[in-house]
Amino acid sequence: MSKAARERTARDRLAEERKRQAERHKRLRAIMVTLGAIAVIAVVVVAFVAVQSNRDNTDGYQGPLAPLSRQADGSVVMAKAGVAGPVLEVFEDFQCPACKNFEDVNGDTAKRLAAEGKVKVIYRPFRLFQQEPLKSNSQRAANAAECAPADKWIALHDLIFKNQPAEGSKGFSNKDLIGWGKEAGINDAAFEKCVNQGEKNSVVDQATQYASSAGVQGTPTLNLNGTKLGDDATYTQAGLEKAIQAAASAPAPSATPSATPSKSN
Amino acid sequence: MAIKETMAIEDAAVPDAGGAWTKAQPWITTAGRVGLAGVLGYAGWAKVTEPPALQKLAVSSYQILPDSLVAPVGFGLPILELVLAVLLLLGFGTRFTGAFSGLLMIIFIGGIISVWSRGLSIDCGCFGSGGAVEQGQTRYLQEILRDTGFLALAAWITAFPRSKLALDRLLGLYKD
Numbered sequence: 001m002s003k004a005a006r007e008r009t010a011r012d013r014l015a016e017e018r019k020r021q022a023e024r025h026k027r028l029r030a031i032m033v034t035l036g037a038i039a040v041i042a043v044v045v046v047a048f049v050a051v052q053s054n055r056d057n058t059d060g061y062q063g064p065l066a067p068l069s070r071q072a073d074g075s076v077v078m079a080k081a082g083v084a085g086p087v088l089e090v091f092e093d094f095q096c097p098a099c100k101n102f103e104d105v106n107g108d109t110a111k112r113l114a115a116e117g118k119v120k121v122i123y124r125p126f127r128l129f130q131q132e133p134l135k136s137n138s139q140r141a142a143n144a145a146e147c148a149p150a151d152k153w154i155a156l157h158d159l160i161f162k163n164q165p166a167e168g169s170k171g172f173s174n175k176d177l178i179g180w181g182k183e184a185g186i187n188d189a190a191f192e193k194c195v196n197q198g199e200k201n202s203v204v205d206q207a208t209q210y211a212s213s214a215g216v217q218g219t220p221t222l223n224l225n226g227t228k229l230g231d232d233a234t235y236t237q238a239g240l241e242k243a244i245q246a247a248a249s250a251p252a253p254s255a256t257p258s259a260t261p262s263k264s265n
Numbered sequence: 266m267a268i269k270e271t272m273a274i275e276d277a278a279v280p281d282a283g284g285a286w287t288k289a290q291p292w293i294t295t296a297g298r299v300g301l302a303g304v305l306g307y308a309g310w311a312k313v314t315e316p317p318a319l320q321k322l323a324v325s326s327y328q329i330l331p332d333s334l335v336a337p338v339g340f341g342l343p344i345l346e347l348v349l350a351v352l353l354l355l356g357f358g359t360r361f362t363g364a365f366s367g368l369l370m371i372i373f374i375g376g377i378i379s380v381w382s383r384g385l386s387i388d389c390g391c392f393g394s395g396g397a398v399e400q401g402q403t404r405y406l407q408e409i410l411r412d413t414g415f416l417a418l419a420a421w422i423t424a425f426p427r428s429k430l431a432l433d434r435l436l437g438l439y440k441d
Binding site: 026036040041044055232 | 315316317318319320321322325326328336337340341344345348349352357358360361362365383384385396397400433436437438
């Protein structure tokens with residue numbers, strides 16, 4: 001091989017080596033940028049999830065409840081004596097997953113605000129679902145809730161939601177409902193019979209008619225002094241508290257602050 | 266390694282007739298980045314502005330994840346979409362963010378197919394407000410087709426990450 005040819009191959013090799021090095025650098029840059037993107041995504045997402053989880057905290061109210069009483073139409077009132085308003089009507093279906101979410105987030109908030117005398121809560125469970133097996137699940141649960149004595153009602157209500165079957169599967173058997181009733185402190189045979197024989201089915205039907213006549217189209221529907229609350233008030237603790245505060249300070253003719261305690265329910 | 270392989274594709278460059286491809290492709294990818302960023306940004310924003318409880322509800326209505334994962338996924342997904350949207354818009358790590366977005370679309374499509382095949386009636390919650398809907402009110406086919414379109418967009422970006430107005434270019438990546 002001539003000297004010139006040798007030099008050329010050497011140059012070629014050098015050029016090739018440079019090219020390879022450039023390739024390597026490029027690859028390294030691509031890796032660095034990708035790692036950078038991964039880092040940005042990871043940090044932001046993790047931080048945000050932590051913040052949201054914090055925001056998602058529930059009230060955790062464990063204190064005493066405001067007195068519970070059942071109205072003639074089967075609905076249940078939770079309010080301190082003399083508290084006439086603001087009135088928070090809770091339309092829910094025991095089988096409805098969104099209602100369970102509402103209860104998880106704001107069930108305790110409603111209890112606390114009622115116990116503090118800031119709101120009068122009226123629970124109006126009914127049967128929203130039209131198709132099986134949801135419909136029968138809803139019906140049995142609502143019937144059992146109607147069968148429960150008012151003072152044990154909220155405990156049973158909470159247990160029913162806690163044990164909500166997955167949507168689309170059969171659940172809320174009468175046996176389970178009676179069991180949760182016992183857990184809630186309802187031990188009498190009348191309750192058992194009422195559940196097993198669906199004695200309150202007609203009351204549930206009436207409640208369902210009432211909900212539909214009140215314009216309820218989905219659950220949960222929260223009406224505060226007759227006005228439907230939005231998602232923020234329904235599903236965040238701060239939102240619900242703010243809405244109730246606003247309703248209390250608004251000049252509502254029906255809501256008279258209790259200067260003279262009157263037995264309204 | 267995957268990166269090596271994909272780099273090779275990029276470097277191979279598509280056979281070019283007269284430079285028209287070389288000229289047009291980066292702009293097409295830029296348009297794709299903006300489009301996909303718009304979709305992801307809108308989807309993320311619609312979800313992230315909802316109360317946390319509804320974000321969880323949308324995820325749990327698929328009945329796929331165990332309870333312990335519903336909250337992290339419900340809270341993480343919207344912000345993930347938003348971050349991907351920003352990165353795509355900036356053109357930072359274009360190939361990776363494109364591929365990640367595509368993977369997300371595949372997961373979404375898989376989730377919808379799973380729900381559909383199990384006979385559940387839900388809204389996909391793709392743009393917020395997920396959860397149960399009335400039977401007969403589902404729109405699974407439209408949702409799948411829509412996501413497939415977005416998947417195609419993501420695939421293009423991943424295959425041809427060379428684009429105009431991209432941060433990557435400043436960093437010496439995916440240049441002409």
